[in-house]
Every structure is written in C-alpha cells, then in structure tokens.
Amino acid sequence: MNNKEIARRETAGFRHALRFATREAHDGAEHQFARFHANPASEMYWFLSTQRAGLAALDLARLDQQRGASQVALEDLIERLDFDLTTAGVRAVQVQSERPLHNLAIDYLVLGSRLGTEVLRRALARDMAREDMPTYFLAPSTGALWQRHCRTLDDIPVDSSEAARIIEDVKHGFSLFEQAAALQDRAQSAPKTEGEPA
Secondary structure, three states: OHHHHHHHHOOHHHHHHHHHHHHHHHHHHHHHHHHHHHHHHHHHHHHHHHHHHHHHHHHHHHOOOOOOEEEEEEHHHHHHHHHHHHHHHOOOOOOOOOOOOOOHHHHHHHHHHHHHHHHHHHHOOOOOHHOOOOOOHHHOOOOOHHHHHHHHHHHHOOOOHHHHHHHHHHHHHHHHHHHHHHHHHHHHHOOOOOOOOO
C-alpha cells in the first residue's frame, strides 16, 4: 500500500496517513511498556531509564540541530529524567540511532508521547502524591505544539519523498525505544559490582 492509498483510507491528510502507516511499530513499542502499566511502582525506574535512553537517542539523531518544534521540550524531558534517575541512583543504558532522523519524525514521536504521558500522570496521581511523583511526569503540557505539528504534517503531500522519509524515520524511532527497553532489562539483570549504581 503506497502513501496515497493510506491517506485515502484514513480520509484525511498526511498526519492520519502517518499514524496508520506506523501503527504496527507504535504498538510494538507500546507492548514493551505493558509491564509498567500493570505495575508502575516496581517498574518505575526501568520505565524512566528506557524513556531517557530513547529520548536521548532521538535528540542525537536530529537531521537538523537548529530546527524542530519539540527541541526545547525534548531537552527539558531529558533533564527531568536525569534528575529522577540520579536521585534514585539509577543509570540509563544508552542506545544510538545508526542514521539521522527527519526532525518532523522526531517531533511526532516526542510530542505524541507527551499525550500518553499525561494519561499515565493522571493514573499515577490516583495512588501517588504530586510531590512523590518523578518530575518526568510533571513536565509542562505540549498540547499547543502538538496541534501546530499536526498542521505542519498535513501540509506535506502524502505521496512525496519527504512523507516516505518521515514514515520510515518514525518507525525507526519506535524501534529505538524497543532497543532501549531491552538494554535496560539486560543491565538490570547483570550482576553488579560493589558500589556500582543500579
């Protein structure tokens, strides 16, 4: 199915075509986090480490370091994760993209993830006081940026080479989070030497 057929199926612009074309990759990445949804207390720092590794990989993979609607938000999230993990004495194992990623693909991944994180924050708030919540979950809303990003995506012709590149880069971005989750698992299961952070 080509990009034009995807858009026709979704009866909207490239944003919807992108969501449809990357749904399998999205669901694969989300599946990795099912254990956190089921037991956030015990999986909290595995989750935060995975987020830190995946987001840092996106930050380093920017095709254009001077552009990107999500850049300030992304840097803030990484700083928050560094604070949360350092406070807990936990170190994230890093992952790296083997190629640069289109800035709009990174914006889609970062700003889209903030929508899901807000849902998680509300769920955590049922059992956790705000002052006990990791600062990652308390980041400012990026709703306005997301809306602007959606309009930018819909300005892109669905059958263009740029659209095809963004689709592939979003899929690759989701795979980075799957890699990050696996790396944190291996790090946590490895034997620790005395005095080594978790």
